[in-house]
Amino acid sequence: MGINKLEVQTVPDPRIVNPHDVILKVRLTTTCGSDLHLIDGYIPTMREGDVIGHEYMGEVVEVGREVRKLKVGDRVVVPSFLGCGKCWYCDKDLASLCDNTHPKPDFAEPVLGYPPAAIPGYSHAFSGLAGSHAEYIRVLHGDYNCFHLPEGITDEQALFLSDSVPTGWTGADFCELKQGDTVAVWGCGAVGLMAMRSAQLMGAERVIAIDRLPERLALARDRIGAETIDYEDEDSTLEQIRELTGGRGPDACIEAVGMEAHGTGPQYALDRAKQALHLHTDRGSALREAAIAVRKGGILSVVGIYGVIDKFPFGVLTNKGITMRTSQQPGQRYMPDMMAAVQRGDLDPSFLISHRMSLEESPHGYDLFKNKKDNCIRAVFAP
């Protein structure tokens, strides 16, 4: 266990610690692109033996004495960031900024200024709580964070309401879309694809998808109906986007790639070299390109995960009057709308599952996912 070294081991089961806790039997849990930042060693404060995983759904097997809305046997999905439901931020539907769920705020505060909400399985700077790649998981403040799944929403659909869908939904919501708008989305992974579909549901007329992997671009075209750009096939992605939008640029750009972006050209080579030498953690080619591509007065929505980036062209934002918005997803806020979209048949994220396997096979699943082998979009584990 360590950088690029995953193992499956038998560990103690979680137990109820606080009166609002719930224990779930995990039915499905999945890889996430942000896990790769942990596995590759770019997020500090991981410890050997930590249990990773933060996108999951399951069944209630035990409830704390103050839990009122849940009972044993309930099938639920849990947004990956956990709120308390009581603080100022949760009151404003900003659960990923919750003031009260982080068990180790002193790990986060020196770097971030103020601690965010807890997310399980994502380093000690983000809680230290054991993650979902396990048979059981403890969920804090169960009444606020566990959402009952109605008949008609399958486990496979519900799984992605935990993180991929709400992250994409958040990115689209930030774009303040109006009917007829054009949105460009960098990254055709699960979050990018869900951002595209969410943008359509919020009124976008055209979606332009940018990636380099043919199988992912095919999903954007065939499953979403996006226009696609393979940036490795183009001399200039920016020129291509400009032409596709009549010379004015997209109304909004969503960056759904994050700190391990691929790219082309000398800037990308420099990013890779600096990252390898630990001079910075992030390869920011997608973020830079999205900032330059968006139209004047447009919105740049960032849902890819970043650490420390340098050479970010901030003057582009100022001189074009760009509004940049970013956040970890507050899935609790969007869950009713997301579930309704699934129930209406407007949103079916289950196509994101490219590989399904046991928990014991999860290191192999991460190898497929990380290295984009066998057309892997998401490896899903059924403990």
Added chain:
Amino acid sequence: MSPEASEGIAGKARQAIAKIKPGATEAQRSLPIRGSADDIRAGWEHPELRSAILQDIPVANAHLAVGDEDRDWGRTTTLSLELTQAMPELATHVLAGKALRRLKSLTETGEIQNTDFNPSARADAGEPTR
């Protein structure tokens, strides 16, 4: 990274931090807490709860001041700590913040989050941290 190398880096980091502002023993932090003044003080004055709030913090003396409501944020609450040992000033403020966040969570939600009995593939997995 080997444990020796890791400890070496940690040691250098501690030395560097200590040079910034050595020797502070006092720290103060404020946070808004949603609750009545009585509720906030009740958690602070309860011996067992105060012990949980100050767990792992080397406190010689502590003082709590509960202020007025700040719009819908809650009451501005200030915790002043005197520590039993000198620490870099940054660390003392972080510790005061940690204790105050525990009081805030206790008052607003009725519980303090921790990683007790947390599953992991380490020898101390599944045990209480306190």
